[in-house]
Amino acid sequence: MTHVAGRKPALTWTVHLSVGLLVLLWVIPTLGLLVSSFRSGDQIVSSGWWQALFTQESQLSPIRVAGEEVARDGVFVIEGRLFPGAARVSAWGTSSREPAAYAPGATADLGEGMGLRVEGDGFYVLTSARTTEGTRLPRIFTTAATPPEFTLANYRMVLFSPMAGQSILQAFLNTATVAIPATVIPILVAAFAAYALAWMEFPGRALLVAAVVGLLVVPLQLALIPLLQVHNALGIGKGYLGIWLAHTGFGLPLAIYLLRNYMVGLPRDIIENARVDGATEFQIFTRIVLPLSFPALASFAIFQFLWTWNDLLVALVFLGTSNDQQVLTGNIVNLMGSRGGDWEILSASAFVSIAVPLVVFFSMQRFLVRGLLAGSVK
Template structure:
């Protein structure tokens, strides 16, 4: 028995460590997306998000002025300027692309007959010649610089204003909140009836609900849209609310019915003996006790509606005034495929609300799912 007990303890540690590693693997990409949303394009292109908290090394080149920019100083023709921008720190420089760090700041080299080039630590350069310069394009100076960590909120300001994601955010809220509340209200009444009320055909209705769980929504999109058009709903918020309600009801009824069946029968029978009606039992006893199951379905439904693109495209439309966040992100992927900072910011804005909803209600999720999965009648 001691060996079995020890083996069980070891397995418990293995399970805990495995669960921790899985959570960590899922958390790291989210953290990377969050950090990248505060970085500019050059930082994202030059280094990974983990380098955001330290100075990053970058290489590039600038061109000196031309002969039109030269001035005479003490008998020499001089061209001056700087190779740095912003808060960069020069670590090395060169005159050839193959050796961009051949010289240290403060050193001087000869790039042409009689042309002397000096690049100082502060980024200023000085190109001198005893004879007049004859060049239409400036000489290239390759630089190796260190840029300090720089996180900015400019991406969020741009996305929430110029990119139209602010309007899409409100459109998504307008779709998601009613599309979560309506099926919960309907499913709660239906689940109570299937769990505690006696009427002919109750078993068949329960079986029909279970059967609808395996029906893919794609097969009903076009017929449902045709029905909406025939009754005058068309494409609008009412149509997409009803569509999400219909697609979410089977899971909601199944989950809530299984939970309500497991509630203490003595409490409900005592209420009936005291003269309570079914509506009073439902409102004052069953509904408060079923809150974990209601919260569980609310999480599932809200996350599904918030991340939905297919149903929104079919039942809402594709105009800029009607696009939800997933639709805007799809357009950004097509039109701004090179602007990764915009995509990272947009993506994190789109998942911020689901993360808040999940973490604020996740304690009810396990309770509701476990109770609904092991109790039935």
Template sequence: MDNIAGKKPALTWAVHLSVGLLVLLWVIPTLGLLVSSFRSGDQIVSSGWWRALFTQEQQMSPMRIEGEEVQKDGVFVIEGRLFATASTVSAWGTSSREPAAYAPGETADLGDGQTLTVQADGAFVFSSSATTEGTRLPRVFTTAATPPEFTTNNYNTVLFSPMAGQSIFQAFMNTATVAIPATIIPILVAAFAAYALAWMEFPGRALLIAAIVGLLVVPLQLALIPLLQIHNAIGIGKGYLGIWLAHTGFGLPLAIYLLRNYMVGLPRDIIENAKVDGATDFQIFTKIILPLSFPALASFAIFQFLWTWNDLLVALVFLGTSNDQQVLTGNIVNLMGSRGGDWEILSASAFVSIAVPLLVFFSMQRFLVRGLLAGSVK
């Protein structure tokens, strides 16, 4: 909107800053998880994810020297490296009181004929006049700069090696098995009903529309036990068929409502001309209404897909917990309970689960917005 009078530069800046701040607030949580999912477990617990993006100089946790002892010219020598990563030591020490007593390359005299040298790249040489076998080796305190380092190991782990009996990949497949049919099946059922409610005259139509608007807000919590009873009674039990039917039922009010609102807005002329030309309702529906309603169909499909993919409650109730039925959301809730501290696993699993909805979201945002507006503003 450019019609605000007296647009002061200061105000414009304030707007830019506020929006920037808002966006930051809304993006940072997700970013945190994304960054964490590319760090190893050790990295995640040793520093906050926001430090992972930059080379960071920090005091490392003390490390005890370890390695093969070799006898050379009468002294016992252990050589090795302190870090597995490409860190650069800027100072080091051998006691917690003076963790930065020496510069890299300097040699520390530890007494008892023991000396220690630490190089900038973390390589150390420890020598002792007597064998150190069976004794405790000295600890090294270092201050080191570590460049950002990322790994895709977490994803390999969660996708392909089963945890608690189930791999995330399997759960991913299960979720897809739930979500795709549960998205496609209600569309056609709803489209026919929406057409009848939008363009056919019959007694009780207004009442039906009102009923559907009412059902739109009925909490599905009420449906759980009675439906489970029905499913058990007719032999479906807990399984995919049951959850497809349940999602279809729960998705229908929104589908009918959205599609009816859209179809009512289609030009009356086209439909009446077709009728005059002798088209039946069935032909009008399949040849005219359905193709014209594509945007509304697409927006409902996106809603339903996001909803079924992200759902936890319906899956908990209507699906079993066995390996071939547990969905992503259920799996992650279990992980949060049993391995709540293993952020490398949790973050990668969570990202696998939100990757597909995010992809759908960014590629089809237009339809999503249109659907939202049709459903709410009217």
């Protein structure tokens, strides 16, 4: 009775639940990052992203009274507003020990003929019997109810305002300049090599395949310094050409291995019939093998693009840290150092950084599994 029709084995349900859990573990942080990127800094500090759609009552950062002093009815008056927007003050105070000592509209006696009143909309009035010039004005501690609010100001600042020496938009363009050629070049080189290893007979082919497999386990960190010395000797040490060649070299073993396994699994009859009909190896490669190998090409393109887009180490070594060459990952690291308290800026920058990889992955993911599993089962 364990295999009754219509019932799924326990292992199947376990797999489905595990996959669903993994999806949630990836989707929830991404959703939180997206929501936080549209919120202000005060909202991020005062409440979690899952509360973004609800009115939140929280204690805002203290604000010191400031403004132009004017004489009115025999007293000196300073007026101002605590915050823009639709937030409503529910309580306020002038001391960190009693931040909610007064209700909106109440007047606090500060002594020496000085009084302070804060209205529910955040408007405040400071009155004094004598001038306040040269006097340290009081701070206002506010507890306010803030309605849901979303803004594009974070993205405008990230994309168009210079921060940490340059704008994220320039770093975005630099990253695209690195990632696109560093993805296309290895595919072009590896496709030719994979076809030769899969369908062309020549001495030493098995040794080359073994060497490619061996290179898969070599850490790229071991090759960084020697490769940089070679680039410096050739005059391409710090520049886009150098980093393109570096990413090509680091990506070729996986590309050749993946494409070769796929091409070996193609029907032999098609290749042999083309040769009998007089097709050259180049014609077979371009007109038959490449179109049939598109799933494998797309699979490697996803991996290589994600790797080069999110890379920091290789970019620092082969490209440098100048403003006109810095990539997104390096720029975000600088933002974390110089603007670590501006969580709204960091969240918007991070989402800009992952937006393109997400688009690339979801547009090509249908080829991923088919290309990776090719050649594993005969």
